[in-house]
Structure formats: C-alpha cells, structure tokens
Amino acid sequence: MLNVGALREGYVLDHIKAGKAMTIYHDLKLDKLDCTVAIIKNARSNKMGKKDIIKVECPIENLDLDILGFIDHNITVNIIKDGKIVAKQELKLPKQVVNVIKCKNPRCITSIEQGLDQIFVLADEEKEVYRCKYCDEKYTGKRNK
Numbered sequence: 001m002l003n004v005g006a007l008r009e010g011y012v013l014d015h016i017k018a019g020k021a022m023t024i025y026h027d028l029k030l031d032k033l034d035c036t037v038a039i040i041k042n043a044r045s046n047k048m049g050k051k052d053i054i055k056v057e058c059p060i061e062n063l064d065l066d067i068l069g070f071i072d073h074n075i076t077v078n079i080i081k082d083g084k085i086v087a088k089q090e091l092k093l094p095k096q097v098v099n100v101i102k103c104k105n106p107r108c109i110t111s112i113e114q115g116l117d118q119i120f121v122l123a124d125e126e127k128e129v130y131r132c133k134y135c136d137e138k139y140t141g142k143r144n145k
C-alpha cells in the first residue's frame with residue numbers, strides 16, 4: 001500500500017521511471033503551481049526495481065493528464081481525498097499534444113511563423129507515432145524512453 005503521508009487532497013504520480021521525476025515536474029509545470037510538491041527518488045518497487053514518485057497537494061483539475069500520458073502512459077495517477085486513495089486515473093496516449101514538442105522540419109509553417117501552436121497528432125497508436133499537424137513530419141525525439 002502506498003503511503004500517502006500527510007497528503008489530504010491531491011494526487012500521487014506513481015511508477016515513474018527512476019530518474020524521471022524532475023523532468024516530469026518541469027513538463028507538468030509543477031514549479032509554476034502554488035502547491036505542496038514532494039518528489040521521492042529511487043523508491044523501491046517490486047515491479048520496476050526502482051521508481052520515482054511525485055506527490056502533489058493540489059486539486060486534480062490542475063493536472064494535465066494529456067501531457068502526462070504523452071510522456072509516459074504507464075504512470076499511475078492516484079487521486080487522494082481525506083488522506084485516502086479514492087480513485088486511480090488511467091493514462092492514455094493523447095490524440096493530440098499542443099505546445100509540448102516542437103516540429104523540427106525547417107520548412108514547416110511553425111518554424112517560419114512565430115506564435116503558432118505546435119500541434120502533434122497521434123498517427124499510429126500501436127507504434128506511438130506522432131506527426132506534426134501542419135507538415136506531417138514524424139516526431140522522432142525522446143519522450144520518456
């Protein structure tokens with residue numbers, strides 16, 4: 001059983017790949033939130049050997065599940081109310097991600113016109129392929145692998 005400590009209301013991101021907690025902290029912009037955040041690194045895990053955990057004392061509505069699903073959909077989201085886990089949120093690969101990754105095609109309109117949203121669309125769910133909405137360029141950068 002996960003020890004949620006003093007967390008009364010918020011969420012716990014469990015089964016984060018060891019060493020990735022800080023990346024996720026920044027990608028979710030938790031540094032911008034006025035919430036209590038606890039990062040646990042290298043916790044022992046039966047399933048993964050080692051894992052990271054992030055505890056956030058903040059309403060779940062403030063969490064961008066699409067970004068989290070894009071980074072790593074194997075992360076478990078536990079929703080905490082009154083100090084207990086009341087629900088687990090399944091993560092899925094989002095159909096599209098906005099302003100998370102950038103298109104690398106120099107001829108893409110997003111490279112030419114500043115201020116356009118960077119939109120990537122899930123093109124192949126099986127292979128986890130994302131393509132730029134404007135120029136169809138495949139995203140080949142790292143997610144959380």
Ligand SMILES: [Zn+2]
Nearest residue numbers: 103108132135
């Ligand atoms: Zn593009």
